[in-house]
Amino acid sequence: MDYEPYRGELVVYCYRMLGSFHEAEDLVQETMLRAWKARDRYDPARASVRTWLYRIATNACLTALEGRARRPLPSGLGAPSEDPGAALTPALDVPWLQPFPDARCEAETRTDLRLALVAAMQVLPPRQRAVLVLREVLDFSAAEVAGQLETTVAAVNSALQRARAALAGAGDAGEVAEPADPAVRAVVERYARAFEAADVPALVRLLTADAVLEMPPVPLWYRGSRDYGLFMNRVFRMRGTGWGTRPLTANGQPALAAYAPRPGGDGLELHTLQVFTVTGGRVARNVVFADPRVFDAFGLPRQASSEEVRRAR
DSSP states (O other): OOOGGGHHHHHHHHHHHHSOHHHHHHHHHHHHHHHHHTGGGOOTTTOOHHHHHHHHHHHHHHHHHTTOOOOOOGGGTSOOOOOTTOOOOOOTTSOOOOOOBGGGSOGGGOTTOOHHHHHHHTTSOHHHHHHHIIIIISOOOHHHHHHHHTSOHHHHHHHHHHHHHHTTTSOOGGGSOOTTSHHHHHHHHHHHHHHHTTOHHHHHHTEEEEEEEEETTEEEEEESHHHHHHHHHHHHHHHOSOOEEEEEEETTEEEEEEEEEOTTSOSEEEEEEEEEEEETTEEEEEEEEOOHHHHHHTTOOSEEOHHHHHHTO
């Protein structure tokens, strides 16, 4: 049996469960190995290969999540900061939610992969999380999910109802425009040009009034265009001007890799990966990742010249 055609969608599934791209890849590799070892016990009369693989992957995820703290974003841990000069101290003991590189999976598998929704799902108990994804996103029947989780259809339906209620305030993913939408591309392009010019007033004009800025692994975050702008003033005072940006997509959302000028003016160095939520022609949220492991997942070079960054646009 050839399991490789299912690898991409299984990585997306495990990412939804775990909130970590790297752990998702590892668990899918484990799933493939388990499936290969158990291939003689597979019964096509009981389940399709795809359903069988999801059962193995679900068990692997649930085992990995035993006793594990959820992966949050900073906005899920407390109130926003009102001090734009607060210390930027990373909380390295927190297993932060990671973004998902869109280039690593097919477009049709990225349904409901928005960062805010994945973060909200991390609050659910693992089995509820599995039921929600398997039923609502992947369209498995209640009977199929019951088989995958070795439980009853009634228990699956009850878990799904509780999961839906818990996520009722997470927002509708359909409210967020696709990154390929020309209007969204135009907003992010204007943001990128203002960012490269260190033009904070222009950045602020592109924000919603209650725009959110968060920066894992730093636990503090800001709400509101005023505080967002004050913090960006601080960034440009610290790192200077002459930045470069490279467009990307992550979690089905527009994103930018930001390159800061190196000390001494010798080229640019990778600073952050920024993932945007654009609504109504404005930036409503920017999640700024500075974890080198995130950079590796997106295959981003750590250093570049201004010309190399421009060619990547």
